[in-house]
Amino acid sequence: MLEKSLQNHQKAFKKTLASYKPLFETEDIGRIISLAGPIAQAEGLAGVHAEELVRFADGTLGMVSSLNPKVAGVILLGSAENIRAGSEIRRLGRVVDICIGRELLGRVIDGTGVPLDTKGPLPDLERRPIEQPAPPIMRRAPVTAPLETGIKVIDGLIPIGKGQRELILGDRQTGKTAIALDTIVNQKDKNIICIYAAIGQRESSTAKVIHELNLHGAMEYTIVVVATGQDATGLQFITPYAATTIAEYFMEQGKDVLIVYDDLTRHARAYRELSLLLERSPGREAYPGDIFYIHSRLLERSTHLRPEYGNGSITALPVIETEAQNLAAYIPTNLISITDGQIYLSPDLFAKGFLPAVDVGKSVSRVGGKAQKAGFRDLVGQLRLSYSQFEELETFSRFASRLDAETTKNLERGKRLRELLRQDRFQGYRDFEQIIIMLALTEGLLDQVPMEKIRETEDMIRSQAANQLVELCREISKGRILTEKDKEKICHFIKDIPGLGQEAQAPAVKG
Ligand code: ATP
Numbered sequence: 001m002l003e004k005s006l007q008n009h010q011k012a013f014k015k016t017l018a019s020y021k022p023l024f025e026t027e028d029i030g031r032i033i034s035l036a037g038p039i040a041q042a043e044g045l046a047g048v049h050a051e052e053l054v055r056f057a058d059g060t061l062g063m064v065s066s067l068n069p070k071v072a073g074v075i076l077l078g079s080a081e082n083i084r085a086g087s088e089i090r091r092l093g094r095v096v097d098i099c100i101g102r103e104l105l106g107r108v109i110d111g112t113g114v115p116l117d118t119k120g121p122l123p124d125l126e127r128r129p130i131e132q133p134a135p136p137i138m139r140r141a142p143v144t145a146p147l148e149t150g151i152k153v154i155d156g157l158i159p160i161g162k163g164q165r166e167l168i169l170g171d172r173q174t175g176k177t178a179i180a181l182d183t184i185v186n187q188k189d190k191n192i193i194c195i196y197a198a199i200g201q202r203e204s205s206t207a208k209v210i211h212e213l214n215l216h217g218a219m220e221y222t223i224v225v226v227a228t229g230q231d232a233t234g235l236q237f238i239t240p241y242a243a244t245t246i247a248e249y250f251m252e253q254g255k256d257v258l259i260v261y262d263d264l265t266r267h268a269r270a271y272r273e274l275s276l277l278l279e280r281s282p283g284r285e286a287y288p289g290d291i292f293y294i295h296s297r298l299l300e301r302s303t304h305l306r307p308e309y310g311n312g313s314i315t316a317l318p319v320i321e322t323e324a325q326n327l328a329a330y331i332p333t334n335l336i337s338i339t340d341g342q343i344y345l346s347p348d349l350f351a352k353g354f355l356p357a358v359d360v361g362k363s364v365s366r367v368g369g370k371a372q373k374a375g376f377r378d379l380v381g382q383l384r385l386s387y388s389q390f391e392e393l394e395t396f397s398r399f400a401s402r403l404d405a406e407t408t409k410n411l412e413r414g415k416r417l418r419e420l421l422r423q424d425r426f427q428g429y430r431d432f433e434q435i436i437i438m439l440a441l442t443e444g445l446l447d448q449v450p451m452e453k454i455r456e457t458e459d460m461i462r463s464q465a466a467n468q469l470v471e472l473c474r475e476i477s478k479g480r481i482l483t484e485k486d487k488e489k490i491c492h493f494i495k496d497i498p499g500l501g502q503e504a505q506a507p508a509v510k511g
């Protein structure tokens with residue numbers, strides 16, 4: 001009897017204990033001792049972790065960056081306007097994180113997941129730390145599928161594969177953002193999720209990008225993560241990591257993701273500012289010693305996963321700005337060595353109106369060629385080489401008064417190729433259109449077309465190919481290698497185009 005009552009008591013006691021909530025909860029609260037721009041020094045945060053999230057008295061968030069036994073350096077992730085020395089700072093017990101989920105598609109958010117558009121608050125979403133280890137080697141697969149940008153000069157001569165990291169670099173106002181943006185717009189209906197991370201740009205430029213994405217119906221598969229130049233330096237610093245965490249969420253589900261970092265020069269500058277204020281010793285160009293590491297750890301997260309891990313991929317297009325065409329500066333050389341190739345935009349070509357101003361000689365894609373569709377590889381394999389030869393030839397031909405027939409032919413063909421590589425904005429080309437046009441060139445069908453008519457002719461070929469060669473176009477898109485018969489068929493089709501001009505139908509000069 002006594003035993004039973006004891007047991008009941010024990011049970012009741014356990015139940016009370018389980019439901020017991022203390023009236024007071026302990027919280028780690030520190031105090032700000034100094035504030036210098038985007039960095040606050042706080043004391044009393046014993047036991048705090050690196051990259052832990054803290055909240056200032058006015059609600060602004062901060063990220064703990066440097067740890068000393070007594071004083072912690074905190075990077076502000078918001079405005080310092082209402083932060084005073086001596087005010088409180090609270091530990092939040094978690095590292096800096098971002099929300100993830102399909103609900104983010106079509107939204108514009110900042111690096112902590114706060115929506116910046118007018119579509120209302122986000123639903124309650126899962127959150128993940130913005131810093132994640134890159135996928136281990138054994139989970140990675142080689143780059144095998146092409147990522148079609150729809151831009152002729154890139155798809156033909158500097159092809160990009162899914163899971164590749166291709167740098168876009170050039171001086172200011174050379175069309176870097178235009179290439180990245182056109183690539184996003186051209187992914188429509190290709191089942192690719194795009195993420196545009198705008199880092200440290202003018203608000204007006206970012207607004208223009210968002211407007212253009214909306215205008216071309218690209219927002220439905222795109223997420224924009226923004227920290228403009230006016231935003232807190234800390235926010236600019238975390239933006240690319242946050243954007244990559246969102247990309248990883250989709251990659252893990254087996255999706256193909258395209259992520260644009262526009263641009264990492266400003267990201268590097270933001271980090272330099274933070275590091276100098278945290279009193280870390282400056283190195284080359286006053287950048288801290290770990291600048292290479294912060295970029296490589298970011299870009300290593302982009303990869304192509306093996307089929308047993310879902311076969312997803314993240315293709316990264318980091319953008320950087322060069323000064324006075326200096327590719328050998330610190331940040332450009334770092335990023336050139338981290339990425340799998342670069343697309344260099346030349347201000348000279350831009351000034352001459354050859355847009356997109358891609359300098360083919362200085363651009364390279366180290367892995368994309370293997371992923372190019374068979375039809376393409378077969379056809380344009382020689383094009384890159386002959387294009388560089390043409391550029392050399394053109395320089396020399398200025399001095400030579402008389403040129404032999406072969407040289408003249410190569411020169412004329414090169415000029416036509418350069419003309420064909422010109423492309424207006426938001427005019428994506430499908431793979432078969434590009435292949436048919438390049439075939440017309442290599443088969444010499446355009447040799448007799450006057451230069452000023454080249455683009456008109458190209459438009460004609462393009463508009464009629466899809467209607468007249470339906471079956472063949474579909475096969476090319478599936479990756480079929482063109483047989484001699486296919487080539488003949490295409491040549492016949494081109495020669496029959498009315499208005500191509502009698503002169504264009506002269507016997508083809510086999511290239
Ligand atoms: P910034 O250094 O300011 O970031 P950027 O290198 O990103 O500049 P963009 O803003 O992309 O350059 O382009 C500069 C201008 O060139 C824009 O007005 C853009 O519309 C124009 N432009 C770029 N590419 C083309 C093109 N293929 N056809 C026509 N105009 C183009």
Ligand code: MG
Pocket residue numbers: 176177178262
């Ligand atoms: Mg730009």
